[in-house]
Amino acid sequence: MKIVSVTCPRCHEEVRVNQGCRHLRWMPVRGGPIEFAKSVLAATPREGLRVSSIPAEWWEAEFNWLLDRIMARLDVVDGYCFGDQDEVDRLCMDIWHRLTTDSSS
DSSP, rough: OOOOOEEEEETOOETTTTTTTTTEEGGGGGHHHHHHHHHHHSSBBBTTBBBGOOOOOHHHTTHHHHHHHHHHHEEETEEEEOOOOHHHHHHHHHHHHHHHHHHHO
């Protein structure tokens, strides 16, 4: 397996296996954008809404939108996502808002 050298665009620390800087929010070995989005939502649950209750079809239909939001909110380098917690919180709000807006239409 090829080891990729990735440096945080914020603090310039190098990411090592299972170790990153305080800005590292996601590593590609954990999954892609949908898995990242699900983990963001699971970390900040909403009353009456569960990540497990969101249909796979919604995730697939919103894939491009999710990718755009992740790229807009965080710094993404080779699948590694870097950002501050408030940016992750904003991403979470974006996703919950999109989900509830889509559900009410």
